[in-house]
Amino acid sequence: MRKSKFMLSSWLVMAAVMVSGASYAAGAGNAANGKTIFTQGKGAAAPCASCHGENAMGNDAMGAPRLANLGSTYVVKQLNDLANDKRVPEGAGAVMPMFAKELNDQDRRDVSAYVNSLEAAKPELSDLKALKEAGEPVGNPGKGNEIVNFGVTGKVPACQGCHQYNGRGAAPLYPQIAQQKYTYLVNQLKAWRAGTRANDSMGQMRQVAKNLTDEDIANVSAYLSQARLTTSGNSRVPENAKY
Numbered sequence: 001m002r003k004s005k006f007m008l009s010s011w012l013v014m015a016a017v018m019v020s021g022a023s024y025a026a027g028a029g030n031a032a033n034g035k036t037i038f039t040q041g042k043g044a045a046a047p048c049a050s051c052h053g054e055n056a057m058g059n060d061a062m063g064a065p066r067l068a069n070l071g072s073t074y075v076v077k078q079l080n081d082l083a084n085d086k087r088v089p090e091g092a093g094a095v096m097p098m099f100a101k102e103l104n105d106q107d108r109r110d111v112s113a114y115v116n117s118l119e120a121a122k123p124e125l126s127d128l129k130a131l132k133e134a135g136e137p138v139g140n141p142g143k144g145n146e147i148v149n150f151g152v153t154g155k156v157p158a159c160q161g162c163h164q165y166n167g168r169g170a171a172p173l174y175p176q177i178a179q180q181k182y183t184y185l186v187n188q189l190k191a192w193r194a195g196t197r198a199n200d201s202m203g204q205m206r207q208v209a210k211n212l213t214d215e216d217i218a219n220v221s222a223y224l225s226q227a228r229l230t231t232s233g234n235s236r237v238p239e240n241a242k243y
């Protein structure tokens with residue numbers, strides 16, 4: 001009798017942990033509604049897929065970022081910042097604040113849950129050769145690797161200090177930057193350096209970017225756009241999908 005009571009209560013605790021874990025995992029977002037918004041748009045917001053790509057892998061020609069598996073908490077924060085004019089992009093992304101305002105709080109959680117559920121999608125990496133041929137100043141990935149994993153002494157901290165090995169992300173605070181689109185990476189690093197993107201908590205990214213040269217930015221972006229998430233020596237799989 002005693003034993004079964006104990007088992008029942010421990011089962012209840014486990015169930016509670018599983019339920020709260022599950023709702024955290026989904027970011028309290030409904031991925032099915034998120035998919036509808038992503039593929040069909042909502043009100044004045046155009047279908048997200050038309051710029052961010054069918055698999056939310058981004059598009060260099062549009063300067064549109066990959067949204068898949070960055071961490072849904074991060075994506076919700078960006079949509080809130082865009083809707084509240086705390087992040088005001090220039091260029092092709094100048095439409096984003098207007099689109100974000102079309103989505104209510106639940107829509108933002110839903111679309112973020114959807115793009116974060118696309119983790120298993122096949123990587124679609126930036127085509128650096130094509131970008132170079134089109135006249136983009138594509139950097140040297142080897143030099144970028146040094147900055148990502150070791151930094152520049154006295155000038156720039158290693159990106160992996162916050163974004164983890166090869167920039168694979170440390171959700172919920174630090175988004176995955178590995179396999180992000182080249183053009184978008186360059187644009188963001190320049191925007192932080194100039195202070196035109198200023199929605200990073202405690203100015204962390206503005207601090208990081210202030211000593212980066214144009215060449216450093218091209219190098220880091222070239223490396224990150226192709227960076228592997230794991231190596232044989234470091235096989236921990238990113239867990240962004242939980243957040």
Ligand code: HEC
Binds near residue numbers: 042093
């Ligand atoms: C007309 C093209 C276009 C459409 C349509 C579009 N976006 Fe964007 N989006 C962009 C661009 C370009 C940026 C990059 C802005 C910048 O450079 O800061 C962006 C940035 C974002 C970001 C910031 C991502 C990050 O990594 O910080 C989020 C989130 C986002 N969009 C979500 C959406 C959602 C959700 C929809 C659909 C409701 C949508 N976008 C529709 C072009 C578009």
Ligand code: HEC
Binds near residue numbers: 157162174201204205
């Ligand atoms: C001290 C911690 C810290 C370090 C070190 C750091 N970052 Fe970040 N990074 C952040 C934070 C925090 C954010 C999220 C900002 C926000 O909430 O908008 C971020 C966001 C980014 C983004 C935006 C991703 C997106 O999808 O929009 C890029 C790109 C980025 N960092 C690149 C780098 C690079 C490159 C380095 C190394 C040169 C670096 N970071 C080092 C804290 C850090």
